[in-house]
Amino acid sequence: GESVGLHLPTLSVQEGDNSIINCAYSNSASDYFIWYKQESGKGPQFIIDIRSNMDKRQGQRVTVLLNKTVKHLSLQIAATQPGDSAVYFCAENEAGGATNKLIFGTGTLLAVQP
Amino acid sequence: DTEVTQTPKHLVMGMTNKKSLKCEQHMGHRAMYWYKQKAKKPPELMFVYSYEKLSINESVPSRFSPECPNSSLLNLHLHALQPEDSALYLCASRLGGGLGNEQFFGPGTRLTVL
Numbered sequence: 001g002e003s004v005g006l007h008l009p010t011l012s013v014q015e016g017d018n019s020i021i022n023c024a025y026s027n028s029a030s031d032y033f034i035w036y037k038q039e040s041g042k043g044p045q046f047i048i049d050i051r052s053n054m055d056k057r058q059g060q061r062v063t064v065l066l067n068k069t070v071k072h073l074s075l076q077i078a079a080t081q082p083g084d085s086a087v088y089f090c091a092e093n094e095a096g097g098a099t100n101k102l103i104f105g106t107g108t109l110l111a112v113q114p
Numbered sequence: 115d116t117e118v119t120q121t122p123k124h125l126v127m128g129m130t131n132k133k134s135l136k137c138e139q140h141m142g143h144r145a146m147y148w149y150k151q152k153a154k155k156p157p158e159l160m161f162v163y164s165y166e167k168l169s170i171n172e173s174v175p176s177r178f179s180p181e182c183p184n185s186s187l188l189n190l191h192l193h194a195l196q197p198e199d200s201a202l203y204l205c206a207s208r209l210g211g212g213l214g215n216e217q218f219f220g221p222g223t224r225l226t227v228l
Contacts, residue, residue, distance in 0.1 A: 044204070
C-alpha cells in the first residue's frame with residue numbers, strides 16, 4: 001500500500017535554534033496531514049494539521065508546510081527547547097470514507113542539546 | 115474531560131492467559147481506534163469503530179478481539195498471545211464526520227507476553 005516516509009531518522013539541534021523535520025508522502029490523493037509528537041512512554045500528541053487545499057499553516061512556534069507538487073511535508077519548530085525532544089511522526093489521511101484512517105511515517109527523533 | 119484514558123498502564127501475561135485492555139473517552143467522539151506500536155516504530159492501525167460498529171479490521175489475528183460496548187468505551191480482549199505481540203497498545207478517538215478532526219491518543223498500555 002501507500003506509505004509515508006521521512007528523510008532523517010535523527011535530528012540533533014542546539015537549544016534556541018530552529019528545527020525542520022521533513023516527510024515525504026506517496027499518495028497524491030491524501031487530503032489531510034497531521035504532525036504528532038511522541039515523548040518517551042507516552043501516546044502521540046497532536047501538534048498541528050493541514051488540509052491539502054493549503055500550503056502553509058502556523059501554530060504557536062510551529063509551522064507546517066505542504067508541497068503537493070513534490071509530495072513533501074515539513075514541520076518547522078522555532079526556538080527549539082529541551083522540552084521539544086521527542087519522536088515526531090507525520091501522518092496522512094487516506095482519502096475517502098468517514099473513519100479518518102491515518103498512515104504514519106517512520107518517525108524522526110529530535111534531540112535538543114542544551 | 116478532554117482526554118483518552120487507558121487501563122492498565124502495564125500488563126504482563128503468559129501465552130495461555132486471557133486479559134482485556136480498556137479505553138475510555140468522554141468527549142462525545144464517535145470513532146475509536148486501536149493501534150499497536152513496537153519500539154522505535156510508528157503506530158500500526160489494528161481496528162476502527164465508527165458509531166460503535168467495527169468498520170476496519172486490518173487483518174489482525176483472531177487472538178485480538180475488539181469490543182465497543184458503548185460510544186465511550188473500547189475494549190481489546192487478548193487470548194493466547196505470542197511473545198511477538200509484546201508492544202505498546204494505543205487507543206485513539208476522533209469526533210467523526212468530516213475532514214479535519216484529528217485523532218486524540220491515550221497514553222497506551224505496555225503489554226509484555228511471556
